[in-house]
Amino acid sequence: MIESxxxxxxxxxxxxxxxxxxxxxxxxxCGTCTAGCPVxxxxxxxxxxxxxxMVLLGMREEVLSSDFIWLCSTCYTCxxxxxxxxxxxxxxxxxxxxxxxxxxxxxxxKEQARLVGSFGRLYEVEDFDNKKREKMGLPPVKKIHxxxxxxxxxxxxx
Amino acid sequence: MKYALFLGCTIxxxxxxxxxxxxxxxxxxxxxxxxxxxFSCCGYPVKSTxxxxxxxxxxxxxxxxxxxxxxxxxxxxxxxxxxxxxxxELEENxxxxxxxxxxxxxxxxxxxTGVKIRHFSRxxxxxxxxxxIKEKVTRDLSELQFSVHYGCHYLRPAExxxxxxxxxxxxxxxxxxxxxxxKSVDYKDKLECCGGAILGADEDIALAxxxxxxxxxxxxxxxxxxxxxxxxxxxxxxxQKKIETKFECEYNLPTLYYPQLLGLAFGLxxxxxxxxxxxxxxxxxxxxxxVE
Numbered sequence: 369m370i371e372s373x374x375x376x377x378x379x380x381x382x383x384x385x386x387x388x389x390x391x392x393x394x395x396x397x398c399g400t401c402t403a404g405c406p407v408x409x410x411x412x413x414x415x416x417x418x419x420x421x422m423v424l425l426g427m428r429e430e431v432l433s434s435d436f437i438w439l440c441s442t443c444y445t446c447x448x449x450x451x452x453x454x455x456x457x458x459x460x461x462x463x464x465x466x467x468x469x470x471x472x473x474x475x476x477x478k479e480q481a482r483l484v485g486s487f488g489r490l491y492e493v494e495d496f497d498n499k500k501r502e503k504m505g506l507p508p509v510k511k512i513h514x515x516x517x518x519x520x521x522x523x524x525x526x
Numbered sequence: 527m528k529y530a531l532f533l534g535c536t537i538x539x540x541x542x543x544x545x546x547x548x549x550x551x552x553x554x555x556x557x558x559x560x561x562x563x564x565f566s567c568c569g570y571p572v573k574s575t576x577x578x579x580x581x582x583x584x585x586x587x588x589x590x591x592x593x594x595x596x597x598x599x600x601x602x603x604x605x606x607x608x609x610x611x612x613x614x615e616l617e618e619n620x621x622x623x624x625x626x627x628x629x630x631x632x633x634x635x636x637x638x639t640g641v642k643i644r645h646f647s648r649x650x651x652x653x654x655x656x657x658x659i660k661e662k663v664t665r666d667l668s669e670l671q672f673s674v675h676y677g678c679h680y681l682r683p684a685e686x687x688x689x690x691x692x693x694x695x696x697x698x699x700x701x702x703x704x705x706x707x708x709k710s711v712d713y714k715d716k717l718e719c720c721g722g723a724i725l726g727a728d729e730d731i732a733l734a735x736x737x738x739x740x741x742x743x744x745x746x747x748x749x750x751x752x753x754x755x756x757x758x759x760x761x762x763x764x765x766q767k768k769i770e771t772k773f774e775c776e777y778n779l780p781t782l783y784y785p786q787l788l789g790l791a792f793g794l795x796x797x798x799x800x801x802x803x804x805x806x807x808x809x810x811x812x813x814x815x816x817v818e
Contacts, residue, residue, distance in 0.1 A: 439724055443719035513566040
């Protein structure tokens, strides 16, 4: 049951403002997003139309602390098909970004951010990898991108 | 024709067969790839935690290409998406561009407008063209049948890709496959996502997505699946054994990167196309065309 006392009526505006103008308030609940969603086809715990509804109702805490906001596969099918241009994929990114600020972050995404912040790439490259590449006739790749490490560090300090 | 080759994170350490074959076919076609070792991760992996970090990282990569006056050729669909999307955001939003440039200044770089990014397959389709590719074919592949998985970020969001292909009914990769003389076979739910982006978030869902697709693909008697993205290949090839065990089925479906197929058509050998690194062995199809 939804408890109206716990709803945050400003949540939808917070979300819209966070990343450009996400047009969330335009949603008329047609369900085109959910109908074409490849994740929803496998598991109903991810349901884009329901997530939008929850945001519009102001269910801030439920949405931000949920597992389901981490399940969008970013295929952009709903983004392209939405008749109201709600920009759902962008919306899901926005919800994740806000969730992170509130301390809710999925461990696998946290680890990805740590790796990129430490090396400027998603995988740590060892000398072994470059030796292997050399044998294949491929040029070496840089192990650490100091410039990226610096850029993301600065970001974290703010 | 010169392009800055953008490898991203996965290809140089987990998809060297893609890289080797792309370099080999580029050589045949007179395409020169310039390696810029300052290119880092595109920025996609940090988008969920901090979108602004993605923008800054992508902008830095774009700045590196523009310093050299080069167009970027990508091999990974996710890199293509993030770099193209960021380029568009920065071109359209002056305030964001100025903000990003303040940050880039600290590392001595500047984003300048007008950088171009295209996926290598799109470059093959647009700059080389199907007819020119056909002229270079020296090996008969007419006995072979393939199905292609486009991968979402090759086509979507449509607004960033200038209408080069139709995201609801794409054809560029099918035409590139048929240019080799082989047949491209349609299949059910061709546009469904591989699930790669949520493999870490929910492995069960991601593997179920890939399993559905492998089922549809193998409904027809194809020789291999063709992909143009390392993430999609991780789902369909690297995880194929795991999927077979989990869902109690058997696919044994070789998965080739498009340049590997193109290289075969150009008469190149399996060694220079990196076939040793293909996890599901393509020996049957290679034997069909007399490649040893």
